[in-house]
Amino acid sequence: MLMYCEDPSSFCSLVLNITSATGNFIGNQLDLLYLGWVASLLYPAILVFIILPSLILVLLYISAFLLYIYMRRKKVYNVLNETLHRDPWASGRYLISLLWDAHGYIWHGYEVRGLENLPDEGPCLIIYYHGAIPIDIYYLVARTILTKGRLIHCVGDRFLEKVPGWKVILEAFHITPGTITSCVQTLSENNILSISPGGVREAQFSDHNYQLMWGNRTGFAKVAIESKSPVVPLFTENLREAFRTVSWPQRLWIALYEKLRFPIAPIYGGFPVKLRAHLGEPIYHREGETVEELAQRIRASLNSLIQRKQKLPGNILRALLARFYEPTKNE
Incomplete structure (x- = not known):
């Protein structure tokens, strides 16, 4: 059953406005709750499949870089200790x-x-x-x-x-x-x-x-x-x-x-x-x-x-x- 109020200043109109605002508020909250629920489902997958493997990958690349430098440590030492008056x-x-x-x-x-x-x-x-x-x-x-x-x-x-x-x-x-x-x-x-x-x-x-x-x-x-x-x-x-x-x-x-x-x-x-x-x-x-x-x-x-x-x-x-x-x- 629908309720109509011709006078916007009436009690009936006030009730309708409150009801509409409450409905919108509850709808927005449900949207947020739904997004939170989806995030809670996805977060473990993101953590396990993306974040943690990426950390390992970053550490491996840092290790590779440091070892690359280490292999050339003697050359680095010689260059750093050469006379620099020329360049x-x-x-x-x-x-x-x-x-x-x-x-x-x-x-x-x-x-x-x-x-x-x-x-x-x-x-x-x-x-x-x-x-x-x-x-x-x-x-x-x-x-x-x-x-x-x-x-x-x-x-x-x-x-x-x-x-x-x-x-x-x-x-x-x-x-x-x-x-x-x-x-x-x-x-x-x-x-x-x-x-x-x-x-x-x-x-x-x-x-x-x-x-x-x-x-x-x-x-x-x-x-x-x-x-x-x-x-x-x-x-x-x-x-x-x-x-x-x-x-x-x-x-x-x-x-x-x-x-x-x-x-x-x-x-x-x-x-x-x-x-x-x-x-x-x-x-x-x-x-x-x-x-x-x-x-x-x-x-x-x-x-x-x-x-x-x-x-x-x-x-x-x-x-x-x-x-x-x-x-x-x-x-």
């Missing part, structure tokens, strides 16, 4: 390299193929594909310091200088914006230098098809010619599967980047995919070859490396499975 950052770089190399080894099964293509002495210019985060360069710099005792100088975007707290990293690892003159100077001092012609644009707007976004840039080829340095192309398998950028709405990200000259597109990932770096055969400037011709030859070499080593389009699940099984390119 005050040498010991710090070595310790940081151990950290990054351990991370790459444990989290990504990181490996390098073609490391012999980097000279043990003398200049060398590395030209590489730029991932959403150039984590492969971090790992390669670390591996080169640990295995060859050589530092790879890097050309980085100017916005890095504006990131709070990063100045010490840029200084210690010789990461600079780089002009043609400064790059030639770095190589003339018999250093290894890495450049990504695609830069931040490639990092933000390339995707799992691994397209190079160099535009008409040829400055890197001019650096190679003027410094008389060999060029080694670098590509890392599954780099875009480790970290990706949010592509939608890409037109907005591009417009903001063009206006601000700062990476705006959100980045997500950190997936423990297999990362395998490939250093190609050195490329030398041919007599009479123009800057544009050399730039095109370097681009073609890096593109060929991508086509031969990366199954396109990239796939996160396939890259994860590559930690345990190495399929052929045609599989």
Whole structure:
């Protein structure tokens, strides 16, 4: 039986309002009780299947990291006790390299193929594909310091200088914006230098098809010619599967980047995919070859490396499975 009250100020209307409010309150409480009941059922499962196993997994990774450092304790001791008048950052770089190399080894099964293509002495210019985060360069710099005792100088975007707290990293690892003159100077001092012609644009707007976004840039080829340095192309398998950028709405990200000259597109990932770096055969400037011709030859070499080593389009699940099984390119 329904009750209707025409006068909102009547006792009848008051009773109806109280009844409605009480019903709503009891309904909300029942919802909360139901959610609590569901949580009480799920909590033991979450504890047993997620939290406790995760704690064990974290402890195992910490143990693996500490043992990785322990295996290299003699080398660490020697580096820390060497005379530092030549390079005050040498010991710090070595310790940081151990950290990054351990991370790459444990989290990504990181490996390098073609490391012999980097000279043990003398200049060398590395030209590489730029991932959403150039984590492969971090790992390669670390591996080169640990295995060859050589530092790879890097050309980085100017916005890095504006990131709070990063100045010490840029200084210690010789990461600079780089002009043609400064790059030639770095190589003339018999250093290894890495450049990504695609830069931040490639990092933000390339995707799992691994397209190079160099535009008409040829400055890197001019650096190679003027410094008389060999060029080694670098590509890392599954780099875009480790970290990706949010592509939608890409037109907005591009417009903001063009206006601000700062990476705006959100980045997500950190997936423990297999990362395998490939250093190609050195490329030398041919007599009479123009800057544009050399730039095109370097681009073609890096593109060929991508086509031969990366199954396109990239796939996160396939890259994860590559930690345990190495399929052929045609599989």
